[in-house]
Amino acid sequence: MKQKAIFYHAGCPVCVDAEQKLLGVIDPNRYEVDVVHLGEQKDRIAEAEQYGVKSVPALVLDGKAYHINFGANLSDLK
Amino acid sequence: MKQKAIFYHAGCPVCVDAEQKLLGVIDPNRYEVDVVHLGEQKDRIAEAEQYGVKSVPALVLDGKAYHINFGANLSDLK
Numbered sequence: 001m002k003q004k005a006i007f008y009h010a011g012c013p014v015c016v017d018a019e020q021k022l023l024g025v026i027d028p029n030r031y032e033v034d035v036v037h038l039g040e041q042k043d044r045i046a047e048a049e050q051y052g053v054k055s056v057p058a059l060v061l062d063g064k065a066y067h068i069n070f071g072a073n074l075s076d077l078k
Numbered sequence: 079m080k081q082k083a084i085f086y087h088a089g090c091p092v093c094v095d096a097e098q099k100l101l102g103v104i105d106p107n108r109y110e111v112d113v114v115h116l117g118e119q120k121d122r123i124a125e126a127e128q129y130g131v132k133s134v135p136a137l138v139l140d141g142k143a144y145h146i147n148f149g150a151n152l153s154d155l156k
Contacts, residue, residue, distance in 0.1 A: 005103065018144065021139045021140065021144070022144060025083065025103075025104045025105060025109050025139060026103045026104065026105065027103060027104065027105035027106070027107075029105075030103070031103055061099045061100065061103060062099065064099065065147075066099070066100055066146050066147055067146070067147050067148075068145070068146060069143075069144055069145050
């Protein structure tokens with residue numbers, strides 16, 4: 001069974017670049033990535049916060065947030 | 079032929095965690111990861127700087143730096 005990863009972004013240039021590069025290296029045989037645009041899916045901001053996401057782009061692996069460079073604060077997306 | 083990725087770290091807790099989690103999701107069939115401890119290999123700090131690495135842990139993909147959370151500034155490793 002594939003493990004789930006969540007990539008939170010907001011469509012910003014830093015986000016798009018991270019999505020293209022970083023998600024591209026993930027092993028598709030082992031991981032399934034849920035890509036969430038928090039600007040369009042504001043109802044999932046609370047979920048992202050629960051994982052400890054402070055800014056986007058961020059990748060959540062095993063429930064833990066990994067912030068990748070910096071695009072925008074989560075607070076600015078509300 | 080495998081593409082090369084470089085993971086720069088300094089043995090810090092944030093670095094170790096990122097190494098274990100993030101490097102674990104990389105597709106081993108397509109990527110070969112060079113793991114560099116900049117505290118022990120100070121001669122490679124200049125190389126990391128050229129890629130735009132400002133802090134560790136950082137992953138370099140296609141010559142571009144992706145900072146993952148924050149462990150330590152590169153300037154503090156010199």
